[in-house]
Structure formats: structure tokens, C-alpha cells
Amino acid sequence: MPALLATLLGPHHVVGFINNNFNRFLGGQVRPGQTAQAAAPVLAQQGLLDILDEVYRSEQPASGHEQLVLLPAHSGGPAQEYYFDFVCRPLHDDHHQIQGILVFAVDVTDRVRARHRISDLDAELHRQDELLRQMLESLPQMTSIIGPQGNMEYASPQWFTYTGQTLDDLPQAWQSAIHPADVASSSTLFEQAQATRQGYSQEIRLRSRHGQYRWHLNRMVPAFNNEGHIHRWYGISTDIHEQRLLAEELRRSEEQFRFLAETIPAIVWTARPDGQIEYLNSRWPDFTGVPVEKTLQEGWATLIHHEEVEDSLAQYQYSMQTGENLNMESRLLDVRTGRYRWYLHRAQALRTPDNTIVRWFGTTTDIDDYKRVQQRLEERNAELTRTNQDLDYFVYTASHDLKQPINNMAGIFQELVRTASFHDPDAAKLVSMFEKALHQIYGTIHDLSELVQVQKLRHEVPLELVDLSSLTQEVLISIAEPLELLQAEVTTDFSAVPALPFVRPNLQSVLYNLLSNALKYASPNRRPQVHLSTLLEEGQPVLLVQDNGLGIDLARYGSEMFQMFRRFHDHVPGSGMGLYLVNRIIQSHGGRISVESRIGEGTTFRLYLPLLDEAGMPRQNLDFKLVFF
Structure with missing residues (x-):
């Protein structure tokens, strides 16, 4: 540890001796004979020379512990700190008179700085401990x-x-x-x-x-x-x-989901947001013969029929990328039999509140039997369409081809009646019978033509909302002559359903036939009364036509009510096509007819038509409705 040593003489502290360490500390320019003030002005500025004055005056030693001394830096920076332990002792001559002071100092700067660092570290540790305590307690x-x-x-x-x-x-x-x-x-x-x-x-x-x-x-x-x-x-x-x-609830939900998934008679699967299948229920190997583990590792594309594989994978990827619900059909292979069966694949994404897809839940349902039934129905429909076309063509041809010879026969007969003389007393009766038969042939040909026309109108003319009051008036005008002849009373009440969605000419034919029958089969004992009305039964529109005519023996003829050419009264002419035509029209529009009748009291026809939507049009009526989980 470097020591500083110097002797200072007289009251002005003239340098008598100074060692090299002390001289270097003061800048190396101190010479014997200089006063302390001149040799070390930096010490004088810090009041350290006052200690020398006090020792010289009192002739008592003085000491200091870790005395701070500041020396200016050579580069103009902050002053450098030094610490010293020092002793100043008075020097006496032989006569015990003070003649100077001995200064001895030891540089303890490193020791002080080390202690300061330890103190700073202790303070920092204390601060860190306090922060840690506050953090733990917070x-x-x-x-x-x-x-x-x-x-x-x-x-x-x-x-x-x-x-x-x-x-x-x-x-x-x-x-x-x-x-x-x-x-x-x-x-x-x-x-x-x-x-x-x-x-x-x-x-x-x-x-x-x-x-x-x-x-x-x-x-x-x-x-x-x-x-x-x-x-x-x-x-x-x-x-x-x-x-x-929550975890226990999720576990229970997972168990319930797996139980449900394993009991559903369909393949249930889940997939990650990117479409990677991560779960398949046990129905998968039941239907395909492929273990679940193998499918989860290798995928299912190899089981798709080659005709659908490209389109199926494209649809699947599109749904996974866009988030749209998956709904597609494809055939999958049963590796045990080598046969393909049709399946319906459906999937919907589970999303977070911010619309991020978490998982896909899907089902793959065997619809092979349905597809086969559908195919058979399509084939049967096609066959029926061809049959109807052939029937229409036959009816049209028959009516067209029959009209000409009948017209010729009628012309010849009229000419014969006009020019020939009949002396047989029964001749007039025979002529009347022939004319009656001729009219019946004309009526039958007309009814067959009208039947063909009704079928065409149903498929070629769109539905429209038909106002029942105005249509009824049109029909009444067309039968004005028998109405006036019989003095019939026709009343209406269409307040419940003022208009019906229908092919207008077909509905006109329905009303015409029912009103004509009501007049044709009116009771001779009372004035004919016919009432037309509508009502709603559980949202289904019903058109009623009620008369007070002869009535029909339903116990006897009920099963034959709507058969072609079937008649129930013979006292008036007719072809037996009217009710058949009405029933065909109502059925072609998705409705049905019920009949209530009492002999001698009258008959009520109830025409039940399809349910209406909010716009007043019939709701869609699907032939098949499949429910998939």
C-alpha cells in the first residue's frame, strides 16, 4: 500500500522533505523550500491545509480516516476521488520548541471503493429482495x-x-x-x-x-x-x-360425444382446421373394411371411386379453405367385397367468437339404398312419362282420326233423313236413338281431348294467384242457359281464401264440371241451390262445392267415385269423365278430394289444396326427406 511522507517547517509549512509517492500524487513539481500553499494549492482549496495550521498552533497531533481528496482530471473530466488515512505530528527541537510537522498518509482508495461496491451490492440485493417480495405478494x-x-x-x-x-x-x-x-x-x-x-x-x-x-x-x-x-x-x-x-365437463361432453358417435348408424368424423382427419368412429371399418388407424395415417382418397375422386377432393379442399359447409356425394370402396356404395358427406365448422375455425365435425352416411331407389324412381318416372306421351298421342290420334269418319257419318245421316222417306212407325224413334248415340260419341271424343289438354296445361302453364270470385263469374256465364232454365241459385263465400295458386284454365275446368254436375243432377222436387266457399283447416286451403241435388249412394259407389266413364245416374246424358277429370286436376296440383253425400239431400265436394307460404303460393312438397346426423 503506497505511503505519502513529507516534513513541513515553520508556520508557513515550508517543504523540507517529500517522498516520491507524495510528489507524484501532487503532480511531480514540488521542490523543497516551497510553501505548502504553493506546492499543493488543490489541497488548500479543499481546506486540508487548515489541519496543518491547527497542529502547528496547538502542537497536538491530528489524524484522519478515509479522508476524501479530489484531484482534477487531466482530460477535463470529473475530478478523481482518492481516500487516505493520515497522521500529522508536530516536530520539536532540542528545546522542545515546535519547528515543523511530519505528515504521513496511506492511500486507502481501493479499500473504500471496494466497501462502497459491497454497500451498493447490498443495497441492490435489498432492492431486488424487496421487488421479489412485492412481486410474490402481488x-x-x-x-x-x-x-x-x-x-x-x-x-x-x-x-x-x-x-x-x-x-x-x-x-x-x-x-x-x-x-x-x-x-x-x-x-x-x-x-x-x-x-x-x-x-x-x-x-x-x-x-x-x-x-x-x-x-x-x-x-x-x-x-x-x-x-x-x-x-x-x-x-x-x-x-x-x-x-x-370445465375440464371435467369437457371430458363428460367428450364421452357423450363419443358415445353418441359410436351409436349413430353413420360414420362420424372430426378434422383439424386444415382438413386433416383426426377422429373416425367405429362405423368406418364396418363400412369400408379399413382400420381407423390406417385411415388416419394414410387418408381416405384411395377409397373414392375413380369417377368422383378428383371432384370430391376439390370440394373437400374448397370447404376446408373457405369454411363453407361441406355437402357432397361420392362412392367409397368396401375393400372386403370390392364393391362401391354411395355416401353423403356433410361437415360443419366449429368456430370461436372471432370466427376462427377450431374443428370440423362431419358425418358420412350410407345412401346407397336411397340412390338405388332414386334411380329406379327416375327410370319409372321416365317410363311413365313415355307411357303418358304415348297415351296422349293415342288419345289425340284417336280423337282426330275418329272425328272425320264420325263427321262423315253425321253428314250422311242428316242427308238420309232429309231426302229419304220412312214408312216404318218406329223410324222416328230409331232416328232419335241414332242422334243420341252420335252425340255421345262426340262427347267422349271431346272429353278425351280435354283430358290431354289438362295434362299439358299443368306442365306448360305456370301457377298464378286466381281470384275465385271473378273465375266463378266466368264459369256461371258459360252455363247461363241451364242456370236460367232451372232457376238455380248460386251463392259464394270466398272470404277465408279469396285466391288460390293454380293453373287458371285447370281451375276453371274444375268449377265448370262441379257446377255442371250440380245442375245436371238437381232434384226435380226443389229449386237447385249451389254454394261455393273456402276455408282454412290448419293452414291448408279447402274449396267447397255444396248442392241440394239427388245425392250419391256412397256406400255403393264410393270406391268408384273418380273412375273414368263411371256414371251414377242414367236419367240424363253424360260420358262419366267429369269427376275423373276433376280428380286428376286436383291430384296433379298436390291436392285431394273428399265427398260427403246423402241420397235425396245433396252432395258436398271438399277440395284440399297444398299448404300456402307467406306469399300465398304452395309450399315445396318433396318426395323424399332424409335426416342425417
Whole structure:
């Protein structure tokens, strides 16, 4: 440790001697004979020379401990700090008169700076300890320090707030709070961790101050001493009660989903947001013969029929990329039989509140039987269409080809009647019978032509909302002559359903036939009365035509009511096509007819038409409705 030594003489402290260390400290320019003021003005500025004056005056020694001395820096920076332990002793001559002062100083700068650094480190450590304490006490978790034997040495305030324990309970605080059912497993884990010298975590139940147990995730980490032995454990306990209950609920939901998925008679699957299949129920191998594990690893594309594989994969990828619901059909191979069956694939995405896809849930349903039935129905419909076309052509041809010879026959007969003389008394009767038969042939040909026309109108003319009042008036005008002849009374009430969606000419034909029949088969004993009305039965429109005519014996003729050429009264002419035509028209529009009749009292026809939507048009009526999970 460098020492500074100098002797100063007289009251002005003239330098008598100065060693090299002292001289270098003062800049190296000090010479004997200089006063202390001239040799070390920097010390004078800091008041250090006043100590010399006091020693010289009092002739008493003076000392200093870790005296700060500031020297200006050569580069103009901040002053440099030095610390010295020093002693100033008076020097006496032989007569005990003071003649000067001996100055001895030791540079202790390194020691002071080292102590300052230690002090700063202690302060920083204290600050860090305080920050750590504040952080631990601010966390929502409970922190603790456990001794090697399992006794608690420290617990954060959160522990005491939650458990209601006090510092007196600290040594056995852990054992007192843990649920009895978790004690054994917790002790076992702690012993295993002691043996393996590794941390661990465990979900346990801890009792609150209110006596309720809540689930916590407890994590323990060991701390080692210099000898490498565990001398304490640091623990943190996080309340996971709600998460635990939610996890249990999710587990139950998962079990219910898997139970449902395994009991549904269809293939149920889930996929990641990118479309990667991650779950298939046991129906998959039942239908395809391929193990679930193999399909999850290799995919299902190889099972798709080669005619649909490209389009099916494109549709699948499109849904996975856009998030649109999947709805496609394809054939899948059963590797056990080598046969393909049709399946309907449907999937919908499960999304978060921000519309992010979490998972896809899908079903693959065997629709092979349905497709085969559909194919047979299409073939049957095509066959029926051809049959109807052939029938229409036959009826048209028959009516067209028959008209000409009948017209010729009628012309010849009229000419014969006009020019020939008949002397047979029964001739007039025979002529009348022939004319009647001729009119019947004309009526039959007309009815057949009208039947063909009705079929064409149903498929070629669009539906429209037909106002029933105006249409009824048109029909009444067309039958004005028999109405006037019979003095019939026709009343209407269409307030419940003023208009119906129908092919207008077809509905006109329905009303014409029913009104004509009501007049044709009117009772001769009373004035004919016909009432037309509408009503709604559970949202279904019903058109009623009621008369007070002869009535029909339903017990006898009910099953033959709508057969072609069937008649129930012979006292008036007719072809037996009217009711058949009415029934065909109503059925072609998706409706049905019921009849109520009493002999001698009258008949009521109820025409039930399809349900209406909000726009007053018939709802869609599907032939098949499949429900898929």
C-alpha cells in the first residue's frame, strides 16, 4: 500500500522533505523550500491545509480516516476521488520548541471503493429482495418455501388470506390445508421428488377459510446448498378450480360425444382446421373394411371411386379453405367385397367468437339404398312419362282420326233423313236413338281431348294467384242457359281464401264440371241451390262445392267415385269423365278430394289444396326427406 511522507517547517509549512509517492500524487513539481500553499494549492482549496495550521498552533497531533481528496482530471473530466488515512505530528527541537510537522498518509482508495461496491451490492440485493417480495405478494398464486422434511418455512400473504391460517400454524400449514383424499398421493410424490432430486407438479384440493375445498395446481422446485444437497423446496399453488370443473365437463361432453358417435348408424368424423382427419368412429371399418388407424395415417382418397375422386377432393379442399359447409356425394370402396356404395358427406365448422375455425365435425352416411331407389324412381318416372306421351298421342290420334269418319257419318245421316222417306212407325224413334248415340260419341271424343289438354296445361302453364270470385263469374256465364232454365241459385263465400295458386284454365275446368254436375243432377222436387266457399283447416286451403241435388249412394259407389266413364245416374246424358277429370286436376296440383253425400239431400265436394307460404303460393312438397346426423 503506497505511503505519502513529507516534513513541513515553520508556520508557513515550508517543504523540507517529500517522498516520491507524495510528489507524484501532487503532480511531480514540488521542490523543497516551497510553501505548502504553493506546492499543493488543490489541497488548500479543499481546506486540508487548515489541519496543518491547527497542529502547528496547538502542537497536538491530528489524524484522519478515509479522508476524501479530489484531484482534477487531466482530460477535463470529473475530478478523481482518492481516500487516505493520515497522521500529522508536530516536530520539536532540542528545546522542545515546535519547528515543523511530519505528515504521513496511506492511500486507502481501493479499500473504500471496494466497501462502497459491497454497500451498493447490498443495497441492490435489498432492492431486488424487496421487488421479489412485492412481486410474490402481488401474484394471484400462493407461494411457499418448504423444508427438506416437508414443513413449511414461509408462506406468502395469499396463503393466509385463502386458508385463514396464522403464523402459528405455519410448520404444519400444508398438512392442515390439503384434502384428506390427496394426502397419500401428495406424500408419495414428495418422497419420489426427494429421491430423484427433481421438481414435480400435482393437482390437489386445498381447504379455504370457509371450509370449502378448491382445486389447485401445485408446483415444487428443489434448491441445493453448496454440498449439492436439497435444503429447501420452492412452491407455487395456482387456483384451477374453474378450469378443473370445465375440464371435467369437457371430458363428460367428450364421452357423450363419443358415445353418441359410436351409436349413430353413420360414420362420424372430426378434422383439424386444415382438413386433416383426426377422429373416425367405429362405423368406418364396418363400412369400408379399413382400420381407423390406417385411415388416419394414410387418408381416405384411395377409397373414392375413380369417377368422383378428383371432384370430391376439390370440394373437400374448397370447404376446408373457405369454411363453407361441406355437402357432397361420392362412392367409397368396401375393400372386403370390392364393391362401391354411395355416401353423403356433410361437415360443419366449429368456430370461436372471432370466427376462427377450431374443428370440423362431419358425418358420412350410407345412401346407397336411397340412390338405388332414386334411380329406379327416375327410370319409372321416365317410363311413365313415355307411357303418358304415348297415351296422349293415342288419345289425340284417336280423337282426330275418329272425328272425320264420325263427321262423315253425321253428314250422311242428316242427308238420309232429309231426302229419304220412312214408312216404318218406329223410324222416328230409331232416328232419335241414332242422334243420341252420335252425340255421345262426340262427347267422349271431346272429353278425351280435354283430358290431354289438362295434362299439358299443368306442365306448360305456370301457377298464378286466381281470384275465385271473378273465375266463378266466368264459369256461371258459360252455363247461363241451364242456370236460367232451372232457376238455380248460386251463392259464394270466398272470404277465408279469396285466391288460390293454380293453373287458371285447370281451375276453371274444375268449377265448370262441379257446377255442371250440380245442375245436371238437381232434384226435380226443389229449386237447385249451389254454394261455393273456402276455408282454412290448419293452414291448408279447402274449396267447397255444396248442392241440394239427388245425392250419391256412397256406400255403393264410393270406391268408384273418380273412375273414368263411371256414371251414377242414367236419367240424363253424360260420358262419366267429369269427376275423373276433376280428380286428376286436383291430384296433379298436390291436392285431394273428399265427398260427403246423402241420397235425396245433396252432395258436398271438399277440395284440399297444398299448404300456402307467406306469399300465398304452395309450399315445396318433396318426395323424399332424409335426416342425417
